Amino acid sequence: MGQVDKDRLYSKQLSDNYILKHKLDNKRAREKALKALNDKHNLYVKKADS
Amino acid sequence: MIDNKRKHKLIVLSKELNDLLNALHESSKKIDKVTPKLVLHNTAVYLWRNIRTVKGLLTGLGISAGWIIAYTADAFHHLLNLPASSILVLSSIIILLSGALLRNLVLNEMSTVSSEMFHLGVYEKRNRREYLSLISMAKEKDFILTLREQLESELNEDIDKLKSELKKNKEVIEQKYDAINQKDDALNILIEELDRSEAAAIFFKEKSDFMIDILYQLKSKLNLLVNDQFNLDNIDFGSNYTLYKVEEKGLSIIGAYGINNAELDVFIPIERENNPYIRSLKKNQSNPFILTDFISWKRTLQDGSEWIMSLHLDDSNRDKLNMKIETGKLNVTITQEVLWICCELLNKFADENGGS
Numbered sequence: 001m002g003q004v005d006k007d008r009l010y011s012k013q014l015s016d017n018y019i020l021k022h023k024l025d026n027k028r029a030r031e032k033a034l035k036a037l038n039d040k041h042n043l044y045v046k047k048a049d050s
Numbered sequence: 051m052i053d054n055k056r057k058h059k060l061i062v063l064s065k066e067l068n069d070l071l072n073a074l075h076e077s078s079k080k081i082d083k084v085t086p087k088l089v090l091h092n093t094a095v096y097l098w099r100n101i102r103t104v105k106g107l108l109t110g111l112g113i114s115a116g117w118i119i120a121y122t123a124d125a126f127h128h129l130l131n132l133p134a135s136s137i138l139v140l141s142s143i144i145i146l147l148s149g150a151l152l153r154n155l156v157l158n159e160m161s162t163v164s165s166e167m168f169h170l171g172v173y174e175k176r177n178r179r180e181y182l183s184l185i186s187m188a189k190e191k192d193f194i195l196t197l198r199e200q201l202e203s204e205l206n207e208d209i210d211k212l213k214s215e216l217k218k219n220k221e222v223i224e225q226k227y228d229a230i231n232q233k234d235d236a237l238n239i240l241i242e243e244l245d246r247s248e249a250a251a252i253f254f255k256e257k258s259d260f261m262i263d264i265l266y267q268l269k270s271k272l273n274l275l276v277n278d279q280f281n282l283d284n285i286d287f288g289s290n291y292t293l294y295k296v297e298e299k300g301l302s303i304i305g306a307y308g309i310n311n312a313e314l315d316v317f318i319p320i321e322r323e324n325n326p327y328i329r330s331l332k333k334n335q336s337n338p339f340i341l342t343d344f345i346s347w348k349r350t351l352q353d354g355s356e357w358i359m360s361l362h363l364d365d366s367n368r369d370k371l372n373m374k375i376e377t378g379k380l381n382v383t384i385t386q387e388v389l390w391i392c393c394e395l396l397n398k399f400a401d402e403n404g405g406s
Contacts, residue, residue, distance in 0.1 A: 012259050019255050026248055033237045 064198040073163045074188035077170040084171045092167045093156045264388055275395060282307055285392045287385050289367045294327055296356035301327050309362060330358050335386045340373055345382060349390055351397050359389055
């Protein structure tokens with residue numbers, strides 16, 4: 001065994017690249033969401049004052 | 051509400067100024083012209099009033115009119131000795147000066163707002179700048195008072211309106227705040243779901259890689275089978291294994307991969323109850339016999355023969371085929387199935403070829 005077909009249409013590298021791309025997209029989306037969550041627009045201060 | 055300080059200022063302003071403007075307003079109703087007759091009348095009144103005042107003063111001091119005449123008689127006596135022309139000139143001068151002084155005093159009195167003789171025409175001439183500033187406000191009665199009342203009313207109304215708007219705006223801010231909180235919650239849930247989905251995607255990606263790898267291995271095996279080159283040396287699943295066939299009195303070896311055949315028993319009698327292969331006789335593929343680096347089970351092939359299939363683990367696959375975790379169980383199941391089908395093929399073609 002140990003033989004690898006030279007004409008393999010699918011490879012681990014292909015799936016790695018696919019996952020990596022989506023992980024990068026997810027990372028950007030997550031950072032954007034966290035930034036929005038951390039931006040309180042001073043509303044919490046007003047809430048505390050009221 | 052207006053605060054007390056401002057209210058006090060408004061009251062003072064209105065009280066002082068309103069009376070003055072009302073006096074101007076009342077006076078403006080009587081539009082008499084400033085005639086010599088009016089001036090003479092006011093002069094007479096003024097003189098009479100002042101004479102009465104002086105008389106009262108003298109009486110108070112105990113001085114009589116007779117005493118004054120007697121005291122000043124000498125002075126007048128000398129004057130009477132002057133020539134008639136001198137007396138005439140002197141009298142004229144005195145009369146003119148007295149008249150001018152009296153006129154000025156009377157006109158001053160007529161331009162004093164608090165005086166009974168007050169006349170708007172005289173006031174206009176003698177205090178023109180004041181008149182121009184005030185007359186426009188004196189056109190209606192209680193102008194300042196009315197203005198004050200309107201101002202207080204509007205200010206109170208404005209404050210109520212502002213308070214109402216402030217309340218509404220606070221409510222709107224609260225609503226927006228709640229909406230932002232809900233969105234924050236939704237975002238947090240989405241982030242958590244994103245993390246879980248990402249982990250799941252990686253998990254299935256690994257499984258997919260594993261399955262695809264198995265598929266390519268199967269394709270390779272089928273190629274070998276077609277070319278009559280299929281034997282145990284070609285069956286590699288990433289782990290070493292041994293195959294025994296169940297016979298009446300024990301287990302006889304079929305073959306192995308990755309294991310030195312010299313180290314294996316060619317035949318294991320059934321009496322060796324502690325032997326892991328013998329112990330595997332009571333196990334099946336869904337409930338295999340497991341040791342630290344050994345997974346073994348019995349499987350019945352399609353021709354009715356029973357085989358003991360055993361996987362030998364090492365550092366390269368111990369984690370991948372760990373039965374204590376779900377992914378390990380799945381990997382073992384897949385490996386078991388692939389090994390089984392290869393054994394079926396091997397068994398079938400070995401029979402056809404008269405042994406492997």
